[in-house]
Structure formats: structure tokens, C-alpha cells
Amino acid sequence: MLPCFLAEKAADTVTLVPVRKEGLDAWLETAPAATSAWVRSTGFTAEPGTTSLLPAADGRLDRVLVGVGETLDLWSFAGLPTTLPAGKGQASYALDDSLTPAQATAAATGWALASYRFTRYRKAAKELPRLVLPAAADAEAVDSMARAVTLVRDLINTPAEDMGPADLAAAARALADEFGADVSVIVGDDLLARNYPTVHAVGRAAAKPPHFIDLTWGDAAQPLVCLVGKGVCFDSGGLDIKAAGGMLLMKKDMGGAAHVLGLARLVMAAKLPVRLRVLVPAVENAIAGNAFRPMDIITTRKGLTVEIGNTDAEGRLILCDALAEADSAKPALILDFATLTGAARVALGTDLPALFANDDQLADDILAGAKETGDPLWRLPLWQGYAKQLDSKIADLNNAPGGGYGGAITAALYLERFVSKGTPWAHIDLMAWNTTTRPGRPEGGEAMGLRATFAMLSRRFPKA
Incomplete structure (x- = not known):
């Protein structure tokens, strides 16, 4: 208790x-x-x-x-x-x-x-x-949700010095040990050998090497659910360096990773009849002589080439390799969580995560879970009219379109390119932080969309 x-x-x-x-x-x-x-x-x-x-x-x-x-x-x-x-x-x-x-x-x-x-x-x-x-x-439900939210908050609140890529991997291993899951981790230059080039490119300049965390749990005969979380343990912006004010809260840039570990905890504690796979590309976006540069071109895991329009648009780079891997297993659905864009915060404020989905039924089910649990999200469109902004003259894609408009949408459209059209996928762009203290929601790291997505999964994959 x-x-x-x-x-x-x-x-x-x-x-x-x-x-x-x-x-x-x-x-x-x-x-x-x-x-x-x-x-x-x-x-x-x-x-x-x-x-x-x-x-x-x-x-x-x-x-x-x-x-x-x-x-x-x-x-x-x-x-x-x-x-x-x-x-x-x-x-x-x-x-x-x-x-x-x-x-x-x-x-x-x-x-x-x-x-x-x-x-x-x-x-x-x-x-x-x-x-x-x-x-x-329901004592079990109370205990499970409280522990999952505590996990998310603790991970986000911990400073980057103590929550680097290896520490995120240790948190995943601790969670796996608790529920009998398996974890494998790819570290440093092994990412190149295993074909995770964008994860390596973003994380290679940091003193703490990049990690790719892969947790699996459940019966392989059950439907496969893949959770992908952005694990940027600190974001300086890279060579396109952030201003001091923009860098201040960047310990929370691994909030997506924290969310998928929290959601995994809920799924495993409830023993939902799924095969669960959690993928976390964990990096620090740092500055050094070997940092990736604006206008570099990287060939992603999927084979698409990406021109670097801005090194501070690193989250979508590490996510695209993880999404390509998740998609390759032909899952029943993919959910990704990421503190991805300031544009989503400008559009919806800090309390309301932006939801994008390539499948209307999946989006409707998540929003129904949001209403049921009082855990709000707001759906924004994957507006294909903006896809042209991702074009590059010398590569398949540019990671940071110019113009300054619709940034949350163009980021989601970029991610969509790494998911097959037949795979139900939802992307949640969230703040993961309470800017002020309210009842039950202290200032600091926060779980957003966690209860909504767990309600959706519980409805889609009910226990017998």
C-alpha cells in the first residue's frame, strides 16, 4: 500500500x-x-x-x-x-x-x-x-496509476546529470525486472553497426553516449503494441544552440521516454493481453567538434535521406529511426510520445497535448479515453497540404522546414513518413511539465495523456 x-x-x-x-x-x-x-x-x-x-x-x-x-x-x-x-x-x-x-x-x-x-x-x-x-x-487501479505517474514525474524531474541515456536505460531495466520483461540496449558506435544512424548522429557529440532501449513483454502470440518515446535527456539545441531561456527546462526533453515507461508500467501491471514493445532512443543533444551540422545529410534507418535544416529539430530525427523499427514488426498500433515542438504549445498552451493520428478510429478511441478519464488531448490534422514544406533540393526530406508556420503539423508529417500507411499510429506532442502548482499537479514534471491512452488500450485489449 x-x-x-x-x-x-x-x-x-x-x-x-x-x-x-x-x-x-x-x-x-x-x-x-x-x-x-x-x-x-x-x-x-x-x-x-x-x-x-x-x-x-x-x-x-x-x-x-x-x-x-x-x-x-x-x-x-x-x-x-x-x-x-x-x-x-x-x-x-x-x-x-x-x-x-x-x-x-x-x-x-x-x-x-x-x-x-x-x-x-x-x-x-x-x-x-x-x-x-x-x-x-479499486485499490489495484489506484496503486497502479499512482506508481505510473510517480515514475513519469520522477524521471522528468531528475536533472540531466543524473538522468542521462544510461540512467534511462537503468530505469527501463528496473521496470523490466519488476514485471519480468526483457530489455536490450544498443550503445554508442554500435548504433551505426545496427543501423540507427540518426540516433547516433544526434547523440555522438555528448560525453554520455547515445543509447537505444528496447523493452519487450507479454505473449508473442498476442497483438503487438509499440510505444515509442523521445529520450533527449538534455537539449542544448546542438550547433543551432538555444538561448538560455529556451534551454532552462530542457532536462524535461526526455518526457516522451518517461511517458512510454509509465504507460508500459500500467499495461504490464494490468496484464493486458498484448505483446508490448517499448522503444526509447536516448541521447543528449550536445556541442563538440563531432556534432552533426546544419545542412549535413543523414541516411535514416528506413533508407530515406534527411537534410539537417536545424540541429535543434533533433527529436524527430531520433524518433524516425525508432518509428521505422516499430513499423517493421507490423504492429497492431504504434503510439509515440514526445516533447517535440514549441509550436504545439503556442497552438494549445501547456496543459493540452496535441494528438495526431493516421487512423480516425484510433484518434477517436484516444479522445474517448481522454473524456472518460478527464485527461485532455486535442486532435490536430496531418494536413497533407503542408507536406511540400518537408522537401529538400538534395535529400528526400528536410528536418526543419522554414517559414515558421504550422510547426507541430510539419513535425508530425515528418514522422508520418516513417510509418506504413496501413499501420495505425498516433503521435502525442506534449509539454510534460506543469508551469504552476494546482491541486494534485505540482509544478514540475507531469504525466499528460497517460490515463487517456491507457483507457484506450484497456478498451481495445480487454482482459478475458
């Missing part, structure tokens, strides 16, 4: 009572007069996210009214772990019995995500209160 939960109530466990704004008056009418007077005197109106602490006759905390919205979701109680009293005698809370199993599962999951703290480099400032795990909640 996660440390943020208790298995049963203690003598001093405080009950949390959800109250909607429109139902507050009715609740107060049934409450003792002193309680009703206390709530009214404090000005509590049951606005979502607000609380009213109700004392018992002996002065101890007895109950907490929690303002909630029309629907109870993942975040309805997520503000509580960091705001409720956690002092001696007031360290545990329990939900009342009014929640349905789905609501109880969501509430417990939100509590777990809100209890996350990144403590690798310093201890937590204070202890957080614990929740009695609701009997109605």
Missing part, C-alpha cells in the same frame, strides 16, 4: 464530507444547530476546493466539509493533502460513505497524486496527512 494511505480508520480519523454549493443549505438544515451556525459564521459556501473544519464538543477536529463541483473527479479532493491539518492526532482522514466505487477510486487516485513530492535531493518539508483507502475504491 502506498504510504499516503491507511488500511483502516484510527481512533482520531477525521471524516471528509463532500458538499455541493447548491446542496449546502439542505445539509445545514439537517446538521446540529451549533454546527450550522459555525459553518455559516465562517463564510463557507462550498465553492469547489474549499473546506470548512468542524470541531467536536471537546475542541478536536471532528469532520471536514469539502466543497465539490457538479461531478466528483480525480481532482475534487486533490487539494486536501497539502492543506488539511496533519498535526499529531489529526493525521488521517476518511471519505464518507456517499461515494460510488468510481468516485471513490478517482478520489483516492487524486489523493495519491497530490501526495507526490520529489525528494531525491532534499527531504520533504513536512509530513502530509493520510487517507483511509476507501473500501469502495
